[in-house]
Amino acid sequence: MTNKVLFIAWKDIRETFTDRNLLLIMLVTPLVLSTIIAVALGDVTAASFNNIPVVVVNLDEGVDNLGGDEVNYGEIFVSTLIPDEASGDGVPACESDANGEEADGPTLFDLTDARLGTDPVRAREVVDDGNFVAAIIIPANYSEQLIAGNGDPVMIEVYADTARSISAEIIRSIAVGINNQIITGQIAVSSTVSTLVASGNIPDVDQSTFACAFSASFSTLGITTENVGGTSNNPLVMFGSAQAAFFALFTASGGATAILEERRNGTLQRLLVSPTPRLMVLFGKLLGIFMTVLIQLVFLVVGFTFVNSLLEGEFSYIWGSNFALIGLLLLATAMSAASIGMILAATARTIDQSSVLGSVVAMFMGMFGGAFFPVDLLGPLEMITRLSIVRWSSEAFIKLSSGQTDILLNVAVLFLLGIAFFIASLMIFNRRQDV
Amino acid sequence: METLVEARGLVKTYHRKDGTAVEAVKSVDLDIHKGEIFSLLGPNGAGKTTTISMISGLVEPTSGDATIGGYSITKQPMQAKQLMGVVPQEIALYPRLTAKQNLEFFGRMYGLGGAELRNRIDEVVDFIDLKDRQNDQIETFSGGMKRRVNIGVGLLHKPQLVYMDEPTVGIDPQNRRRVLDTVLRLRDEYGMTVLYTTHLMEEAQELSDRVGIIDHGQIIALGTQGELTQQVGEEDRLVFGLGEEHMDDTLLQRIENTVDGVTRATFESIALVSPVEGSDDEIADKHSTGTIAAVRSGQTHEGVLTVLAKRGRSALPLIVQILNEASLEIMSIEVREPDLEAVFLHLTGRALRD
Numbered sequence: 001m002t003n004k005v006l007f008i009a010w011k012d013i014r015e016t017f018t019d020r021n022l023l024l025i026m027l028v029t030p031l032v033l034s035t036i037i038a039v040a041l042g043d044v045t046a047a048s049f050n051n052i053p054v055v056v057v058n059l060d061e062g063v064d065n066l067g068g069d070e071v072n073y074g075e076i077f078v079s080t081l082i083p084d085e086a087s088g089d090g091v092p093a094c095e096s097d098a099n100g101e102e103a104d105g106p107t108l109f110d111l112t113d114a115r116l117g118t119d120p121v122r123a124r125e126v127v128d129d130g131n132f133v134a135a136i137i138i139p140a141n142y143s144e145q146l147i148a149g150n151g152d153p154v155m156i157e158v159y160a161d162t163a164r165s166i167s168a169e170i171i172r173s174i175a176v177g178i179n180n181q182i183i184t185g186q187i188a189v190s191s192t193v194s195t196l197v198a199s200g201n202i203p204d205v206d207q208s209t210f211a212c213a214f215s216a217s218f219s220t221l222g223i224t225t226e227n228v229g230g231t232s233n234n235p236l237v238m239f240g241s242a243q244a245a246f247f248a249l250f251t252a253s254g255g256a257t258a259i260l261e262e263r264r265n266g267t268l269q270r271l272l273v274s275p276t277p278r279l280m281v282l283f284g285k286l287l288g289i290f291m292t293v294l295i296q297l298v299f300l301v302v303g304f305t306f307v308n309s310l311l312e313g314e315f316s317y318i319w320g321s322n323f324a325l326i327g328l329l330l331l332a333t334a335m336s337a338a339s340i341g342m343i344l345a346a347t348a349r350t351i352d353q354s355s356v357l358g359s360v361v362a363m364f365m366g367m368f369g370g371a372f373f374p375v376d377l378l379g380p381l382e383m384i385t386r387l388s389i390v391r392w393s394s395e396a397f398i399k400l401s402s403g404q405t406d407i408l409l410n411v412a413v414l415f416l417l418g419i420a421f422f423i424a425s426l427m428i429f430n431r432r433q434d435v
Numbered sequence: 436m437e438t439l440v441e442a443r444g445l446v447k448t449y450h451r452k453d454g455t456a457v458e459a460v461k462s463v464d465l466d467i468h469k470g471e472i473f474s475l476l477g478p479n480g481a482g483k484t485t486t487i488s489m490i491s492g493l494v495e496p497t498s499g500d501a502t503i504g505g506y507s508i509t510k511q512p513m514q515a516k517q518l519m520g521v522v523p524q525e526i527a528l529y530p531r532l533t534a535k536q537n538l539e540f541f542g543r544m545y546g547l548g549g550a551e552l553r554n555r556i557d558e559v560v561d562f563i564d565l566k567d568r569q570n571d572q573i574e575t576f577s578g579g580m581k582r583r584v585n586i587g588v589g590l591l592h593k594p595q596l597v598y599m600d601e602p603t604v605g606i607d608p609q610n611r612r613r614v615l616d617t618v619l620r621l622r623d624e625y626g627m628t629v630l631y632t633t634h635l636m637e638e639a640q641e642l643s644d645r646v647g648i649i650d651h652g653q654i655i656a657l658g659t660q661g662e663l664t665q666q667v668g669e670e671d672r673l674v675f676g677l678g679e680e681h682m683d684d685t686l687l688q689r690i691e692n693t694v695d696g697v698t699r700a701t702f703e704s705i706a707l708v709s710p711v712e713g714s715d716d717e718i719a720d721k722h723s724t725g726t727i728a729a730v731r732s733g734q735t736h737e738g739v740l741t742v743l744a745k746r747g748r749s750a751l752p753l754i755v756q757i758l759n760e761a762s763l764e765i766m767s768i769e770v771r772e773p774d775l776e777a778v779f780l781h782l783t784g785r786a787l788r789d
Contacts, residue, residue, distance in 0.1 A: 019531060269527065270527040270541065275546065
């Protein structure tokens with residue numbers, strides 16, 4: 001019986017991949033479209049991550065160091081983000097480099113628009129209101145924890161707006177980096193931001209001005225600087241991943257509509273009068289759609305890598321190096337897309353209905369999933385994007401490309417949606433006498 | 436005779452959106468014997484396809500059951516389906532796959548594989564005479580070729596029962612002939628049982644060992660063609676062409692009274708229209724001068740004697756003798772036996788094609 005599921009799936013895959021027009025739509029169109037959008041909107045996306053509003057609340061009470069002087073690491077933390085607080089001269093330290101010359105390109109201070117707050121409750125409120133992307137709250141015992149140096153993690157609170165996840169992620173990374181830098185006295189921030197830059201999550205940062213931001217504030221900690229490497233801000237990751245998921249939805253919807261076409265052509269009835277249980281037929285169909293979408297996604301992920309390499313003039317891998325998680329994410333995305341296609345076909349009465357419904361859902365999910373513009377531009381409306389599997393998938397791809405691995409929520413959401421929709425579609429198909 | 440298919444009390448009721456129930460099939464009982472061609476004959480919408488859909492396991496009966504080779508289609512559907520091959524009315528094939536790939540795929544759905552599947556595909560492409568085109572995509576085939584592959588798929592696993600749903604709909608006479616010959620070959624050469632649905636009386640008459648006539652979801656008659664016509668008491672119709680001869684009533688009464696089985700004899704003189712001869716110009720001229728009317732007025736007549744008899748062929752010699760004795764010249768004789776159309780008409784008061 002299991003073999004029959006595989007034969008049905010294989011038949012569907014063979015039919016799909018012998019249709020040249022379909023291949024053009026499935027594989028070539030998203031590659032071309034994403035490249036065009038990425039090239040055209042590259043500057044826009046870079047700009048969209050400038051001046052991320054963040055509020056910093058320093059509750060640190062400081063400690064006496066061994067020399068008897070009072071040290072407040074919380075203030076150092078704050079001064080890293082808000083130069084006025086450090087130098088008191090009102091001049092952002094990072095707008096000039098070590099030689100006092102204006103730096104080219106955006107700096108850490110361009111990246112954030114940090115304001116000092118005093119009340120942590122109020123700080124969280126302004127994030128909830130959508131006025132700030134994140135609140136960094138430095139606890140009262142921050143310096144004490146650092147001085148104790150007993151190996152326990154030194155905690156600071158980053159209260160972030162999850163609806164604006166990319167911007168929030170940047171703030172979180174910066175906070176972690178600064179914290180680590182204070183702890184280790186090393187250039188952890190540099191490497192953190194380096195990863196972010198390489199992933200395309202933040203615009204290209206001039207290495208010297210970036211270093212300047214820290215050298216000014218952390219000279220007492222023996223901060224050294226290093227070059228910030230990596231590629232330029234890469235919208236191909238953002239649009240490419242979203243476009244891949246968006247077109248996967250189209251493919252899945254088309255594949256599921258083929259069930260209705262088979263009913264019209266009589267081949268479905270022919271399958272159902274063979275000694276093959278209805279459930280097997282539907283499993284076979286789902287597997288066929290799932291495999292087709294998976295092949296499409298793998299092709300696109302590899303394809304975008306090559307496109308990016310062509311644009312960069314040298315081979316560059318843009319999706320991060322955690323291949324296991326990339327594989328898991330591809331499976332989850334394919335599963336959820338295939339199941340959404342199935343549920344649409346199950347609820348539609350006719351082929352036309354299914355096609356229209358599939359297009360509308362794919363367009364909605366694509367639009368609010370970042371396939372056409374960065375979802376951060378939606379501001380408070382960004383919550384809507386959580387309805388889109390394109391967003392869940394794209395967000396995880398972006399995280400992976402920046403070297404982060406915390407995509408389990410995204411993968412879980414995609415898998416759960418996939419399983420739920422598939423079970424629902426099975427029930428509906430089973431109830432329908434005509435399918 | 437061994438029974439292969441048994442249907443008992445098959446009922447299918449559908450419910451409309453407004454909640455009203457529609458009985459598409461009302462308690463169908465049916466036996467189909469092994470090795471016979473059984474035709475289910477009825478007008479469109481009579482319930483043929485629903486009945487067969489229930490027997491083939493595609494549609495669940497509201498009540499009742501059917502067995503194929505002893506396996507219940509509701510309780511042991513997989514075993515029952517394994518014994519059956521289906522040839523649907525539409526071309527139920529994958530157009531982008533080749534003929535061979537289609538056969539291979541459906542063969543696997545019936546559990547065939549390996550050398551057995553390869554051998555069966557070879558046999559089937561031979562049988563449907565498409566060996567040279569087996570590796571071509573279905574979408575490149577003509578209608579007749581597609582129809583043959585459609586049949587081939589249904590035969591691949593050597594089913595005991597082949598169900599063919601109006602397989603000649605929409606095809607040209609040559610391909611239709613080919614399909615009908617195939618059906619006969621399935622019975623005669625391979626000993627298969629064929630369940631054939633059609634609304635074409637001629638096909639049912641030509642192919643069937645037995646016929647079931649279905650109307651409004653019910654089997655209204657079932658048996659051999661002879662049994663059916665006898666059931667309804669239809670009579671043979673003997674038609675004699677008598678040239679320009681004329682018959683009087685005395686002679687007609689003699690036929691009715693003396694020939695065994697004759698129930699009625701009638702004579703009518705039928706007017707014959709003479710053909711208009713001449714070139715196009717001459718005909719146009721005749722039109723303009725009114726000469727055609729004159730030609731038409733020169734009609735001749737032919738006398739036609741029609742005799743209704745229970746056993747027409749037995750009555751024929753005596754009627755011929757009576758006509759000879761009356762010195763009437765017999766120009767033609769035609770014996771029209773009652774057909775399924777007549778049976779349907781008799782049973783329903785409607786023609787089959789209504």
